[in-house]
Amino acid sequence: MGMDFYFLSLLLLIIGGIVSIFAKEEHKMKICSVFSGLCALLLLKPALISLYTGQIFSFEFSLGIFQKITFAIDSLSAFFLLVISVMCFIATIYANGYIKPYLNKGLNTSSHSFFLMLLIASMLSLVTAQNALFFLIIWEIMSLSSFFLVIFEDNKKEVLNAGIKYLIYMHICVIFLILAYAIASIASNSFNFTDFINALNQNRHLANIVFLLSFIGFSTKAGFVPVHNWLPEAHPASLSHVSGMMSGVMIKTGIYGILRTLFIIGLPSKLIVYGILILSIISALWGVLYAISAHDIKKLLAYHSLENIGIIGIGISVGMLGMMWGNETVALLGFMGAILHVLNHSIFKMLLFFAAGSVYNKTHTKDVELLGGLIKKMPYTSVLFIIGSIAICALPPFNGFISEFLIYAGMVLGLFGGNIASFITMVVAISALALVGTMAILCFTKVVGISFLGNPRSEFSQNVNSDSEKVMLIPMGVLALFTLLIGLFPQFIATLTLTPVLNILHLNTVSAEVFSIFSLMALISISCFIFIIILFLIAGLRFVINKKTRQYSTWGCGYDKINPKMQYSASSYAGLLISTLKPLFKRVLHIKKPKDLFPQNAYYEVKIEDIEEAYIVKPLIKLDEKILAKFERIQNGNIQQYILFGLVFLILMIIGLIFIG
Amino acid sequence: MTTLINILILLFVPFLAMGVIKKTKAFWAGRKGAPLLQPLYDFLRLMKKETVYSTTTSWVFKLAPVINFAAIIFASLFVPLIKGYAILNIPFAFIVFSYILGLGKFFSLIAALDTGSSFEGMGASREACFSTIVEPAFFIVMASVVALTKITSFENLKYILYNSGIYGILIVVLAVLALFIMLLVEGCRVPVDDPNTHLELTMIHEVMILDNSGFDLGLIVWGSTIKMFLLEALIASLIIPSNIPFIAYITAFLAIIFLISVIIGTIESSIARFRMTHVFEFIFIMSIMALLILTLTTYRIYGI
Numbered sequence: 001m002g003m004d005f006y007f008l009s010l011l012l013l014i015i016g017g018i019v020s021i022f023a024k025e026e027h028k029m030k031i032c033s034v035f036s037g038l039c040a041l042l043l044l045k046p047a048l049i050s051l052y053t054g055q056i057f058s059f060e061f062s063l064g065i066f067q068k069i070t071f072a073i074d075s076l077s078a079f080f081l082l083v084i085s086v087m088c089f090i091a092t093i094y095a096n097g098y099i100k101p102y103l104n105k106g107l108n109t110s111s112h113s114f115f116l117m118l119l120i121a122s123m124l125s126l127v128t129a130q131n132a133l134f135f136l137i138i139w140e141i142m143s144l145s146s147f148f149l150v151i152f153e154d155n156k157k158e159v160l161n162a163g164i165k166y167l168i169y170m171h172i173c174v175i176f177l178i179l180a181y182a183i184a185s186i187a188s189n190s191f192n193f194t195d196f197i198n199a200l201n202q203n204r205h206l207a208n209i210v211f212l213l214s215f216i217g218f219s220t221k222a223g224f225v226p227v228h229n230w231l232p233e234a235h236p237a238s239l240s241h242v243s244g245m246m247s248g249v250m251i252k253t254g255i256y257g258i259l260r261t262l263f264i265i266g267l268p269s270k271l272i273v274y275g276i277l278i279l280s281i282i283s284a285l286w287g288v289l290y291a292i293s294a295h296d297i298k299k300l301l302a303y304h305s306l307e308n309i310g311i312i313g314i315g316i317s318v319g320m321l322g323m324m325w326g327n328e329t330v331a332l333l334g335f336m337g338a339i340l341h342v343l344n345h346s347i348f349k350m351l352l353f354f355a356a357g358s359v360y361n362k363t364h365t366k367d368v369e370l371l372g373g374l375i376k377k378m379p380y381t382s383v384l385f386i387i388g389s390i391a392i393c394a395l396p397p398f399n400g401f402i403s404e405f406l407i408y409a410g411m412v413l414g415l416f417g418g419n420i421a422s423f424i425t426m427v428v429a430i431s432a433l434a435l436v437g438t439m440a441i442l443c444f445t446k447v448v449g450i451s452f453l454g455n456p457r458s459e460f461s462q463n464v465n466s467d468s469e470k471v472m473l474i475p476m477g478v479l480a481l482f483t484l485l486i487g488l489f490p491q492f493i494a495t496l497t498l499t500p501v502l503n504i505l506h507l508n509t510v511s512a513e514v515f516s517i518f519s520l521m522a523l524i525s526i527s528c529f530i531f532i533i534i535l536f537l538i539a540g541l542r543f544v545i546n547k548k549t550r551q552y553s554t555w556g557c558g559y560d561k562i563n564p565k566m567q568y569s570a571s572s573y574a575g576l577l578i579s580t581l582k583p584l585f586k587r588v589l590h591i592k593k594p595k596d597l598f599p600q601n602a603y604y605e606v607k608i609e610d611i612e613e614a615y616i617v618k619p620l621i622k623l624d625e626k627i628l629a630k631f632e633r634i635q636n637g638n639i640q641q642y643i644l645f646g647l648v649f650l651i652l653m654i655i656g657l658i659f660i661g
Numbered sequence: 662m663t664t665l666i667n668i669l670i671l672l673f674v675p676f677l678a679m680g681v682i683k684k685t686k687a688f689w690a691g692r693k694g695a696p697l698l699q700p701l702y703d704f705l706r707l708m709k710k711e712t713v714y715s716t717t718t719s720w721v722f723k724l725a726p727v728i729n730f731a732a733i734i735f736a737s738l739f740v741p742l743i744k745g746y747a748i749l750n751i752p753f754a755f756i757v758f759s760y761i762l763g764l765g766k767f768f769s770l771i772a773a774l775d776t777g778s779s780f781e782g783m784g785a786s787r788e789a790c791f792s793t794i795v796e797p798a799f800f801i802v803m804a805s806v807v808a809l810t811k812i813t814s815f816e817n818l819k820y821i822l823y824n825s826g827i828y829g830i831l832i833v834v835l836a837v838l839a840l841f842i843m844l845l846v847e848g849c850r851v852p853v854d855d856p857n858t859h860l861e862l863t864m865i866h867e868v869m870i871l872d873n874s875g876f877d878l879g880l881i882v883w884g885s886t887i888k889m890f891l892l893e894a895l896i897a898s899l900i901i902p903s904n905i906p907f908i909a910y911i912t913a914f915l916a917i918i919f920l921i922s923v924i925i926g927t928i929e930s931s932i933a934r935f936r937m938t939h940v941f942e943f944i945f946i947m948s949i950m951a952l953l954i955l956t957l958t959t960y961r962i963y964g965i
Contacts, residue, residue, distance in 0.1 A: 372777075375719045386721070386771075395764040396757065408756050415808040420963045427804045427955055431797035437760070438796045441767050442789040449774025449785070455717055523751050530738070530749070531761065535731040538880070542727055546876035548711035554776045555715075555871050568774065568782020576790045580941065 002046030002057035002073060006128070009039040009085070010121050017117030021110045025103045028113040033092040036120055040085040043124070047085075050078035054499050058130075068192060070130040075499035076263060079339065080127040080256050082496070087249050087346050088120045090475045094354050095241035097472035101361060102152075102239070112152050115145040116242075123249065127256055132181035132191045139177065142253065143170040146246055150238045162230075162237035169230040173220030177257075180213035193264050200265050211268040214261045215276065222254025222309045225283040229613050232294070235302035236366060240357020243298060247305045247353060248346035255312055255342055262316075263504055267323050277317035277425060281432045284310025286612075288439040292574045293585055293608040295368045297356045297447060301349065304392060304443070307436060308345040312338045314429055315407040318414060323505065325417045329513045331505055333410030336517065339497040341403035344486060348391035348400060351479040355385035358468040358476070359451070363460045368570045370458040371451035377464040382452045384476045389444035391483040394437055397528035399486035402494075405524060406517075408433065439577075446573045455564040488528055491521040571606065578608075586614045666911070667742040674915070675883075675890035676701040678922045685926025700886065704879050712875030717777040725772030726877040730884040732765030733891075740891045741898045744910050745819040752813040755803040759796060762888070766792060769881075773869040784868035787937070791853070791865070794944045795846050801951035802839055805832070805958040818895065819903045828961040832954050833899050839950035840896050841921070846944055848889035851929040853940050893921045 016035025020028045046057055050073050058072035073081065095116070103109065122142040129135040147170070151163035185191050187206055188199030200207040220227040231251075235243040267273070287306025294300040315338025322331030358381045359374060360366055375382040387398070394400035411433070414426045456462040467473070486493045498514065556562045578585060586609040594602035634645070680697035687694025696702075714722065738749040739758050751757065766788070773785040809825055809832070810817035822833045845853050849866035856867055870881050897917040901910060935943055 373717075375721065375775075390764070390767065393763070393767060394760065395767060396761055401760060405753070405756060405760075409753050409813075412753060412756075412804065412807055412813055415804060416811060420959060423808065423959065423962070424955075427801055427808075430804045431801045431951075434759070434800040435793060435797040437763065438789075438793040441763055441770070442793060445767060445770040445774065445785065445789060449771045449782070453719065453721060453771060453775040454777035520752060524757070527735075527749065527751065527757065531731065531735045534734050535728065538731050538734075539724075539727050542876060542880075545708060546712055548875070550711055550713045551716050552713050553715060554717050554778045555780075556778065557780065564777070566779055567777045568779045568786070573774075573782060573786045573789075576786050577793065580790070 002049065002055075003059040003071070005042045005046050006057070006071075006073060006081075006124075007059070009042040010125060012039050012042070013117045013121040013124070017114040017121075020113040020117065025109050028109055029092065029096040029099055032113050032116055033089065033096060035117065036085070036089045036092045039120070039124075040089040043081050043085045046073055047078040047082045050075055051082070051496055051499050054503070066131070066133065066191065069134060070192060070194070071125070071128045071134075072130050073128055075503050076256070076259060077127045079496060079500050080252070080342075081124060083252065083343055083346055084120070084123045084127070084249050087350060088123075088245060090478060091241045091245045091248075091350065092116065094244070094357075094472055094475040095239075097469045098239060098241050098354075098357050098361060107152065108154075111148060115148040116245075118145040119149060119245070119250070123253055126253055130193045132185055132193065132196075134191075135193075136174065136177060136181065139253075140174060142250070143167075143174070146242075146250055149242045149246075150234050152239055152242070153237075156237075159237040162233040166230045166234040169220055169227065172227070173217045176213050176217035176220070180210045180217060183213070184210045193260075196264050204269075207265045208269045208272060211261055211265050212272055215258060215272070218254040218257035218261070219279070220254070221257070222251050222313075223283075223306050224279055224309060224313065225286045225306070226612050226616065228283070228286070228306050229610060229617060231305055232290070232299045232302045232610070235305075235353075236296055236298040240298075240353050240360065243302070244350040244353035244357070247302065248350040251305060251309065252342050252346060255309070255316075255338075258316060259339075259500075259504065262320070267320060270324065273317055273320045273324060274421075274425065276313060277321070277429065280310045280313025280317055281429055282310070283307070283313060284436045285432060285439075286310075288436050288443060289581065289584060290608075290610060292439060292443045292446065293578055295570045296366045297359070297368055297371075297451065298353070298366050300368075300443065300447065301352050301356060304352075304440070305345075305349060307440065308341065308349065308392070311404065311407065311433070311436070312341045312345070314338075314433065315341060315403070315410070318407060318410040318429070319501075319504075321414060321417065321422065322410065325414075325422070327413070327417060328505070328507075328511065329517070330410050330414045330417065332501060332513055332517055333406050333413065335501040335504055336494060336497050337403045337406030337410060339500055340406065340490075340494055341400075343493075343496070344391070344399040344403050344483075347479050347482045347486070348388045348398075351384060351388040351476055351483065352392065354472065354476045354479070355381050355388060358472050359385075361468060361472075362464045362466075365458075365460045368447055368451045371461045372454045372457035372564065372567065374452045374456075374461055374464065377456075377461070378467040380467050380473050381476075384473070384480050385452060386448055387480045387483060389448050391487070393440045393444050395441075396524075397484070397487045397531060399483045399490075402487060402490040402521070402524065404433065404437070406494075406521075409517075409520065442574070442577060446570050450568070450570040450573065454567050457564055457567065457569075488525060490525055491518050494518070494521055584611065585609075586611050663743050663746050664748055667746070667748050670742055670914075671737055671887070671890075673701075674918060675886040676704070678890055678893065678918050679886045681919050681922035682926040682929070685923050686930050689927065689930035700882075704883055707879035707882065708876055710875040712877055713872075715776050715872050718772075718775045718872070721768070722772045722775045722872075723877070725768040725775075726873065726880040726884075728768045729765035730880040732761045732768075733884045733887050736761050736765075737887060737891055739815055740894050741815050741818060742894055743914060744907065745816055745898050745901075745903045747815055750814050750816060754813075754815045755800075758815070759799060763796075765884075769869060776872045778872065780868050781871055784865050787865045788869060791846055791940070791944055794941070794948060795843055798839060798948040798951040799843060801948075801955055802836055805951075805954045806836070808962060809958055815895075815898075818898045819901070822900065823902060825961055828957050832957050832961075835950045835954050835957070836899055837896050839947045839954070840892055840899075842944065842947040842950070844889060844892040844896075844921075845925075846947075847892060848885060848925075850889075850925050852932055852935045852943060855929075855934045858934075890918070893918050896921065 020031040056074045060070050126138045147167050153159045184196045188195040223231045284307045287303045291300045291303035315334050319331045319334030391398035391400045394404040411426050411430050588607040590605040592603050679700040684694045736758050739754040741747045770785045773781040810820045821829050854865040897914050901913045
């Protein structure tokens with residue numbers, strides 16, 4: 001019965017996509033949101049049943065030579081189904097408002113709405129596919145449909161460049177996945193994940209190789225360092241609801257993949273676990289560092305996805321370490337924190353992308369330095385952005401804190417884990433997470449303070465006269481409410497993550513450890529309420545006592561010809577940290593110094609490049625070009641020669657077959 | 662009973678400790694100095710005064726002092742005071758402690774940027790930057806303490822000195838130094854920051870609150886005295902044995918708080934604040950202390 005609901009919802013998405021092609025431009029997004037809303041509603045039932053009872057819905061069919069192709073909703077799938085369907089529904093509502101300025105401009109909105117629905121459908125089917133071949137096909141559909149969404153504004157050169165970069169990264173990712181599944185299916189003589197389990201359990205070496213390969217593949221999608229470079233390009237290039245969906249939901253399919261692999265293969269070797277932990281720490285630090293240096297608001301948020309994926313990765317590896325030590329509490333805390341952070345990140349990252357989109361729609365710039373003073377012109381967007389910032393900085397009483405707290409708790413308990421290596425790793429991870437937290441505060445105080453507060457820094461924000469429409473504000477408000485609710489009542493929301501985690505750990509019963517974790521969360525929830533009571537008491541006191549107020553201009557140190565250009569800028573706010581950590585950035589300077597007695601046209605521009613891209617990826621591409629240039633002769637446009645190549649290839653194949661066979 | 666005394670201590674001792682600092686500075690300068698409770702009188706005076714808001718500022722500026730103060734008060738509930746007992750004793754308290762202070766810091770930073778003044782932006786930038794060095798070091802110290810005592814709440818502090826032999830003594834000495842540096846940074850004292858200077862360009866925390874006045878300024882001042890007191894209390898609970906009688910504990914506790922205040926006052930009277938580049942180096946000393954503590958802890962537990 002559950003699968004009927006599931007397939008019906010997929011069908012609805014496809015129908016919605018096709019109908020929206022034929023609809024008027026104004027109505028396309030409405031159709032999309034109606035159909036994705038219905039889909040979310042339909043999926044709610046099987047997903048929740050599977051999450052709370054652990055029931056597995058499955059559907060099996062055969063297609064030609066492929067026997068037993070299974071689509072199944074187990075608890076892990078159900079969790080992701082819930083996140084994907086609900087979040088995408090919210091995104092499509094927001095899209096109604098966001099897309100308005102793009103309508104009737106000759107842009108291909110039909111393909112946009114169709115691929116939007118296809119992306120949702122492919123993500124939903126990806127998390128239920130239990131067959132490697134179908135998994136890869138759906139994976140490819142997902143990558144391609146999101147590629148078409150990225151290149152929506154294909155008349156812009158940087159958008160196309162970003163799109164192509166994204167496409168290349170996604171195909172590097174899929175190569176590793178194909179390799180992994182090819183090895184696993186040769187070993188098991190089947191494409192089914194369930195058969196992989198038996199085959200790989202007998203051969204742990206092979207299992208480790210498969211785990212490593214699929215981790216590389218999935219981490220490209222999720223955005224771990226060093227395969228992260230598509231993120232900071234693709235997100236600024238695409239529309240805000242698309243970047244919200246991609247960052248909030250789509251990159252989580254990479255995390256799903258890692259968890260599913262863990263589920264199939266079981267624990268990989270010690271070396272891989274520690275490797276993933278270190279890679280996650282590096283990703284988190286890398287993301288937040290470059291976010292501080294970036295002043296394009298969407299690029300900055302894209303780098304923060306890197307940071308949060310790193311945090312999720314830390315949680316997963318803490319969970320795996322817990323499994324390795326046989327320490328159930330550490331494993332539970334790590335995985336629960338990671339899976340809860342998947343949900344939390346999708347909520348606050350969407351909120352932030354939507355708010356950034358709302359700002360972009362009104363000001364037509366993404367440059368933080370050119371904004372300012374928006375809190376008076378766009379009050380609602382500003383409040384929502386501030387809420388999102390607090391949540392992403394993992395500050396209580398919002399949701400980010402809860403998942404990071406669980407991961408911290410896992411790491412702290414992991415300190416007693418056993419050997420010296422684990423002790424040092426845990427301490428390093430704890431301090432790294434603390435560093436990430438404080439740097440995130442620096443980064444988001446920069447964005448909030450420079451772009452929303454103070455006086456308008458340029459005409460871009462000077463000319464704004466109203467806040468965004470309700471259809472954009474309401475989805476954002478709902479997301480903001482989610483962040484607060486999860487922060488205040490973590491013990492109820494975290495029950496959603498319990499069954500998937502127990503399944504990953506292959507536990508059947510709810511043990512005393514689980515109760516202690518939930519009572520810990522209840523304690524945090526009570527503490528948050530105490531904080532709120534204190535806050536209200538002091539705020540009340542302020543209203544009672546502080547009655548005399550006066551308005552005056554900001555203290556200018558005695559100087560009275562102050563203009564908005566004299567405000568502190570984002571580059572100088574971040575400058576102190578960036579200049580302290582100079583070797584980690586590649587700074588490209590463009591300076592024209594003032595000359596002569598009457599100087600004209602002087603400027604100073606700093607561009608910060610990702611060192612991984614500048615020193616590893618670009619040299620690799622150059623090398624690649626050099627080698628491939630030698631083969632240019634082959635591509636000469638002469639059809640007769642191409643046929644000859646084909647013939648030579650065939651002959652070689654036949655000779656090869658004769659010798660091998 | 663303990664809770665009641667804890668609350669009383671929280672209300673009055675921070676002001677007294679601040680008074681002791683001022684008195685010490687007056688002593689070294691050869692002055693008689695203001696009465697010990699002068700900070701309290703100053704606070705009450707500020708409460709009565711008119712508040713001036715800049716026309717540039719928004720609700721963020723008005724809300725920030727309240728949130729910051731509430732965060733500090735909330736954080737103080739987790740800190741062990743008399744007999745090493747906190748008012749609210751929860752596991753993993755140090756995480757909640759530093760994250761809630763982070764919330765306060767977040768708001769005070771954006772409030773500084775809300776004024777649109779370049780001075781305040783500069784102060785905010787420095788404050789944000791310094792805390793990126795302080796927090797990880799603090800977490801390393803706390804993780805080591807947790808590993809040594811196998812207790813995750815703040816109450817673990819009192820067990821190190823007496824249960825870990827020679828390592829315990831060394832670790833406590835280092836931890837006291839690390840927390841003292843943290844105290845100087847968070848409390849904005851010389852040599853990191855000079856609370857008395859009038860030169861905006863060299864200030865950190867003081868420059869962030871240039872535009873605050875009246876009730877708001879009062880809350881900020883009170884909040885920062887409590888914040889300093891909390892770190893002093895952490896140091897005190899590292900040192901004092903918990904099995905001594907109640908009265909003796911209170912005496913020792915107050916003695917340590919006031920001794921730290923005297924030391925801060927003496928430092929402020931004897932050296933000038935560092936240049937901004939040297940401040941970084943100074944704060945990095947805390948990280949080095951933290952790493953030394955980590956090394957010693959590893960030796961103690963795994964005994965290589």
